Amino acid sequence: MLIASFTLLVGFVVLIVGGELLVRGAVRVAERAGMSQLLIGLTIVGFGTSAPELVASVEAARSGSPGIAWGNVVGSNLANSLLILGTASLILPMVVPRGPLWRDGGLALIATIGLWIVARTSGITIAVGFGFLTLLLAYLGYAYWAEKTQPVGASALHEKAESLEVADTHLHDEQPLWRSILTLLVGMVMIVAGGRWLVQGAVEIAFIIGMSEAVIGLTVIAIGTSLPELVTSIIAAYKGASAVALGNVLGSNIFNLLLIGGVTAVISPGSIPIEITNYGLPLLIAASLLLMLFAATGRKISRWEGAILLFLYMVQLIYNVVAV
Template sequence: MLISIFTLLLGFVVLIAGGELLVRGAVRIAERAGMSQLLIGLTIVGFGTSAPELVASVEAARAGSPGIAWGNVVGSNLANSLLILGAASLILPMVVPRGPLWRDGGLALIATIVLWYVASTSGATMLFGSALLVVLLGYLGYAYWAERTQPVGATALHEKAESLEETDTHLHDQEPVWRSALILLAGIIMIVLGGRWLVEGAVDLARLIGMSEAVIGLTVIAIGTSLPEMVTSVIAAYKGASAVALGNVLGSNIFNLLLIGGVTAVIAPGSIPTEITNYGLPLLIATSVLLMIFAASGRRITRWEGAILLAAYFGQLIYNVVAV
């Protein structure tokens, strides 16, 4: 068991560090190539910060463990919406712009409902996964157009980009391209290795302690791969940038559902475990509705509402371990 735990923890550390290097290297190369910060935010940063979840799910799907793959998708969104937003709102009550809330939050809610319906009926087919990826491309195109024509209402992905670039690019404005390329390559290698070790450790641990792979994905894997979003949102809240914290969560939720869910369905089509269909997805739908109610009432998430979100997360975490 100790070897499984060590492999799991090593995978977490390498995966998170690799994701950080991937974003840093890609953003610097893109800027040197003349890409705008908006385009970088909509593509490279949005993809890079979701890379840990993506690689973990892909490795799990390839290893024949769809429970971990889909549990990671649903569990990461639960962690984003309950744990991360709850913690950020406790630090500073979160002001919610109505545009991004209904556009980005609404898209995530609709995608979750569709995924639950498909999971309950036909299962995740390759066609369904392809459709999710097409919707993601459409969303990115619309978000880019909306940013160019309506600059006041920043989208979730753009806000996430600003928070990450702000702490990085000013330190290395003149960095050589070859060094940025090496950083990018190191990040890719670390993500691949970290994702593989993470899944291997999780599968072995699940078998040893008798916990289902879906529950491992909903809890351990989901929390670990959500650490980049956790750090970004908490720092943003501490600095008083509540819109960045909210945008980080909404953007990550969309990427998790459309990108990671789409790729997982394409690579490993088939039925989704009952723990996800009967418990994880209905809970995520209820969480998304609750979050939008909190945000719409007074256009802010208060500290006591943040405390409710945190309590709900730890409550479902205990239920996952004990009952599911």
């Protein structure tokens, strides 16, 4: 048990640090290649913050543990919608731009409902995975086109989030290109290694304590891989840019569902564990609807609404551990 816990902890740390290095190196290389901040925010930053979830889910699927993979996807989005937005709204009430709410939040909700319907009927197939990936490409293309003229959506908010991070870390200081490439490569190696250790530790712990892999994915793995989004959103709220947290979460939810869910379906088609089909996905749908309801009323998420989101996350977390 001690060795498994240590492996899990080391995997978390290496995964998070690797994801940070991946984003830093990729953004710097992209800038040197002439990519716009808008495109960097929409693609590299969005992908980078979801890299821990991606690597953990892919490693779990490849290792024959689809419960951890899908539990991570659904659990990370629950953590994003309830834990992260609840915490950020407690720090500073969150102003909600209407465009990103309905476009990005709506897409994440539709994708969640679609995944739930497929899981209850035909099961997860390779075709479903490629469908999710195609939808992601279409979303990125449309969002980039739309925000070239009106940059108020998720990509612009991702760009602002990246600006907040680099303001503290002097990312834009001049440095040789080779160093940026090295940072990128080191980050890639670390997230692969960290994801492998994370899954190994989680599987061993689940076996020792008798907890299902799906519940481990919904709780421990999901919280750990959501740490980059949590840190970014807290920093944004403290700096008075609470809307950045919303953009960060909406973008991450879409990447989690369409990119990670799509890749997982392609690698490991089959059925989704019953804990996720009967509990995790319906709860995520309800949380998404509640979040959009809060955001639509008064165009902001107030502190008391944030407290409700945070309370609901704690309740479902306890229920997961005790009853599921």
